[in-house]
Amino acid sequence: ETGFAKLVNLARAHNITLLEALSRTNELPNFRAHKQMLELQRKFAAWRAMFEAGQPPSKIAEAALRESGYLDALQKESGHENEGRIENLMEFVAGLQRYEQDYAESAAAAYDPDQDPTRYDPDTAGLRAGAPNLADYLQRISLYTSDTETTADDACVYLMTLHNAKGLEFPNVFITGVEEGYMPHSLALEEGGLEEERRLMYVGLTRAEERLFLSTCRRRFVFGGFQDRLPSRFLKEMDPDVFERGTAPAAPRRAVATPRAGAGADQIQWKSSPAAALTFAPGDRIRHAKYGPGRITEAEKAPAGQKVTIRFDADGQPRKFLTAYTPLTRLDP
Numbered sequence: 001e002t003g004f005a006k007l008v009n010l011a012r013a014h015n016i017t018l019l020e021a022l023s024r025t026n027e028l029p030n031f032r033a034h035k036q037m038l039e040l041q042r043k044f045a046a047w048r049a050m051f052e053a054g055q056p057p058s059k060i061a062e063a064a065l066r067e068s069g070y071l072d073a074l075q076k077e078s079g080h081e082n083e084g085r086i087e088n089l090m091e092f093v094a095g096l097q098r099y100e101q102d103y104a105e106s107a108a109a110a111y112d113p114d115q116d117p118t119r120y121d122p123d124t125a126g127l128r129a130g131a132p133n134l135a136d137y138l139q140r141i142s143l144y145t146s147d148t149e150t151t152a153d154d155a156c157v158y159l160m161t162l163h164n165a166k167g168l169e170f171p172n173v174f175i176t177g178v179e180e181g182y183m184p185h186s187l188a189l190e191e192g193g194l195e196e197e198r199r200l201m202y203v204g205l206t207r208a209e210e211r212l213f214l215s216t217c218r219r220r221f222v223f224g225g226f227q228d229r230l231p232s233r234f235l236k237e238m239d240p241d242v243f244e245r246g247t248a249p250a251a252p253r254r255a256v257a258t259p260r261a262g263a264g265a266d267q268i269q270w271k272s273s274p275a276a277a278l279t280f281a282p283g284d285r286i287r288h289a290k291y292g293p294g295r296i297t298e299a300e301k302a303p304a305g306q307k308v309t310i311r312f313d314a315d316g317q318p319r320k321f322l323t324a325y326t327p328l329t330r331l332d333p
Contacts, residue, residue, distance in 0.1 A: 006031060019044055043067055057134040058096035065089060075314055083187065094221060096137060103132040162204045173208035176215050180230040186290075190319055201234050227289055228327060280308050280323060285331040288312070291319065293331060 006028050011021040022041040026034045046067075050060045065071045071089065074082045158170075177183065184197035205212060216231045280286065284296045294312035301307070306323045321328070 003031065003033065007037075040068075051134060054133070056096075056100050057132065057137050058093055058100060060134055061093050061096055065093070090222075096134075098221070099137050099140070100132050162200050165207050166203055169207055169209050171208075171210045172213070173204070173211070174213045174215070175204050177217075177220075178214045178232045178235060179216050179220075180232055183232050183234065189322070198234065201232075279306055280328070280330075283333075285333055286310065287329040287331055288321075289327050 007018060007021055007025065010024060010028060011018050014021070014024070016024075019041065022037040022044075025031050025037045043064075047060055047064050050063065071086070074086050074089075162175075175183075180186075183201055184194055188194065188197045214235070216235075217229055219226045220229050221227075280296050280299055282296055282299055285293065286296060287293045288310065291310075291312045292314050294310045296308050297311050297318060298309035299306060307320060308323055309318050309320050311318045
């Protein structure tokens, strides 16, 4: 019988919740984690106190991830599965922050001092009616993700991954986030899977029967903050003549759009900007947007620019990057 099963049986025997049962695990035979259970119960009480004090949901989530030790445990173990879990957790926190921002903007737009003299403040909101809180956010998420019946006549946008799109075709296809780090994915670049990413991109392109839309952005809200983005290298490999020119946004900050004459439609030639051509040497201290601070252990020339190996402080794991496609910040030695 596992420790969790013992905890469940204890809660059932006393008709109490699992949280309440944490303080009574000393009643279980051969259960050696009683002190840890008391500490966990204390932490739950602290997070509940944050909720009752009206702390923003994102702060509660960040505290739970940090203080529970769950995030540290995932970061200490390498592998795609754990990195995917970390990304999902960070995106959950980012979703909470977007929810709070949307609420603040709507509350400010609807503010009427004659009706409510207390203006919404995300740091001192309390639990007064209408203040954003974790329960409200979870309720909204359940509404957004609940299954709904649709018919062939409904106007729908279907979302799927490129892997799931294999073998399917649609009149109109939108591929978003055609950026370095997403397509090709950063994990694939680290493990030498560029060709598989290129084949996957081809799968996506050939799903369109009539029209295909590819989009990138200059900045993206990721893991609770804004990141500068670079267009995917796959865009440079495509013949510009196949595209129909429309009104396009300004060029990304870290790339320069240079129009040049050509037969048919205008063409765009991308070239690296000076910001993308920074050189690094072994021993340099840097900060990566995802992995944090680290030290460069190797640097070499590659067809796509300089390639560096970085050993990060958080887990000591060495990882390889192309500096032209990786946002690195130089730190003091």
